Amino acid sequence: MRAENAGRPEPVGPAQDAGRAARTEAPAHGYSLPVVPELPDVTLYVEALERFVGGRELRDLRLRSVFLLRSVKPAPKQANGRRVRGVERLGKRLVLVLGPGPRAGEPDELFLLIHLMIAGRFQWRTSGAPLNRRTDLAAFDFEHGTLVLTEAGTKKRAALHVLASRAELAALARGGLEPLTCSFEEFKERLVGAPHTLKRALTMPDLFSGIGNAYSDEILHRARLSPLQRGRNLSEEELVRLHAALREVLGEWIERLRRETGAGFPVKVTAFRPGMAVHGRFGQPCPVCAAPIQRIVRAENELNYCPRCQTDGRILRDRALSQLLKDDWPERLDELEDE
Numbered sequence: 001m002r003a004e005n006a007g008r009p010e011p012v013g014p015a016q017d018a019g020r021a022a023r024t025e026a027p028a029h030g031y032s033l034p035v036v037p038e039l040p041d042v043t044l045y046v047e048a049l050e051r052f053v054g055g056r057e058l059r060d061l062r063l064r065s066v067f068l069l070r071s072v073k074p075a076p077k078q079a080n081g082r083r084v085r086g087v088e089r090l091g092k093r094l095v096l097v098l099g100p101g102p103r104a105g106e107p108d109e110l111f112l113l114i115h116l117m118i119a120g121r122f123q124w125r126t127s128g129a130p131l132n133r134r135t136d137l138a139a140f141d142f143e144h145g146t147l148v149l150t151e152a153g154t155k156k157r158a159a160l161h162v163l164a165s166r167a168e169l170a171a172l173a174r175g176g177l178e179p180l181t182c183s184f185e186e187f188k189e190r191l192v193g194a195p196h197t198l199k200r201a202l203t204m205p206d207l208f209s210g211i212g213n214a215y216s217d218e219i220l221h222r223a224r225l226s227p228l229q230r231g232r233n234l235s236e237e238e239l240v241r242l243h244a245a246l247r248e249v250l251g252e253w254i255e256r257l258r259r260e261t262g263a264g265f266p267v268k269v270t271a272f273r274p275g276m277a278v279h280g281r282f283g284q285p286c287p288v289c290a291a292p293i294q295r296i297v298r299a300e301n302e303l304n305y306c307p308r309c310q311t312d313g314r315i316l317r318d319r320a321l322s323q324l325l326k327d328d329w330p331e332r333l334d335e336l337e338d339e
């Protein structure tokens with residue numbers, strides 16, 4: 001790593017000193033970070049929704065929370081009586097595409113755009129199952145069961161847009177490249193053209209689609225690159241490594257989640273997972289080199305990295321945080337996780 005990109009972190013010995021730093025700060029017990037479902041988790045939801053409600057008629061859309069609906073027209077009731085034509089992912093959001101409805105004068109297609117944010121989740125319940133007043137935001141009633149959108153906690157951040165056309169849907173897209181299908185040249189152009197740190201660039205929805213705090217930590221660890229490195233300073237070899245890591249990490253997690261979920265409905269949807277290498281593993285040994293995983297904390301955000309694999313053994317300290325702040329690293333998690 002080049003020194004100017006490292007934010008001149010304090011040099012320490014790779015393993016022993018990092019271990020000492022970690023021991024003084026590590027929590028006694030494991031912990032998990034609040035995170036928005038990212039591309040692999042949302043992909044699993046898309047696949048499950050296709051299996052469960054694809055081709056089925058949405059009989060009734062019941063909204064239980066006044067905070068959920070973020071669009072004015074068309075009215076949500078226009079969704080009733082339409083069949084699910086497809087399920088799509090837009091960044092970290094899900095789209096239910098509905099075909100023509102039974103009433104004249106209504107749009108041929110409707111798009112239900114759902115952002116789960118941090119605590120929003122889907123559950124599949126038997127038809128007519130009672131809704132929980134505090135946590136259930138909406139129910140999508142089908143003949144064979146009810147899809148329930150729930151959100152734990154008091155902060156209701158999940159969002160639903162009802163849209164009348166694909167053009168309206170496209171207007172809400174952030175324009176990020178699809179990490180699993182973009183070419184190396186497209187990837188390189190985006191990354192090198194952005195002035196941001198790699199950590200920030202990977203999580204910006206207008207640069208890359210569907211990546212948040214958790215998988216960006218994992219991708220940078222796989223690529224053996226510092227979160228504070230900048231795309232324009234990467235060598236061609238490092239860019240190739242990062243592009244490969246992006247595809248490998250997301251692809252491997254999708255496969256892993258598919259194996260765990262099977263034909264059922266995803267129930268353990270969280271972007272912190274025990275099998276992750278660095279994310280949410282502060283103080284625990286790196287699975288590659290056994291050095292204790294380190295972190296940079298700001299407000300409710302935290303990024304994790306392995307000092308031996310990623311920063312030449314250096315612990316990133318105060319300078320690292322100021323580097324991130326200059327980079328518009330958000331204070332609030334839902335800003336980092338926007339889209």
Ligand SMILES: [Zn+2]
Binds near residue numbers: 287309
């Ligand atoms: Zn390591």
